[in-house]
Amino acid sequence: MIRTLRERRVYANRFVTVYDDDVAFADDSRGRYLRIVESEGRPGVAMLASHAGRFAQVLTYRYPTRSWEWGIPRGFAAGTALFSAELELKEELGAAPDTLEAIGTVTPNSGLLASTVHLFHATYAELPGAPDDSREVADVRWLTAAELMAGVAAGEITDSFTQCALLSALARGIIGH
CATH class of the missing domain: 2.20.25 (N-terminal domain of TfIIb)
Structure with missing residues (x-):
């Protein structure tokens, strides 16, 4: 210790x-x-949002890496993690989800960062419209689980929160093998 x-x-x-x-x-x-x-010290949130067997990815410019990155909606907590997840989904996808379920937590870099991020699975009965925050989100796409996995395998989806949420969803049976 x-x-x-x-x-x-x-x-x-x-x-x-x-x-x-x-x-x-x-x-x-x-x-x-x-x-x-x-x-x-407030926890972050990251959400694997789904609609009709497809999962949302948002295109965001990540200043620290100086690159565009596809990843799941995410952000910092403003109150409870559940409340924060709903707010971020409204901002990044344009609507609150119909359901929102906690699927785990991750510590993104526990050797340096004193952070915890809560992972959620959000479901939408209707496809959300456009993001509320167009300064942050440049585009939204909806991919199947197989397409997400292929993107991870090809090195095209490098966002760690997307990868962790996919693994948590797989472990919980939300998505199939």
């Missing part, structure tokens, strides 16, 4: 707080550990 000896906040803005903590390792040797807390 690693013990925090002194918490040292070195940077903060409205999205992240960066710590460079003084720590003691299991053998009692001393060192430093970098830790990034996103969104004031």
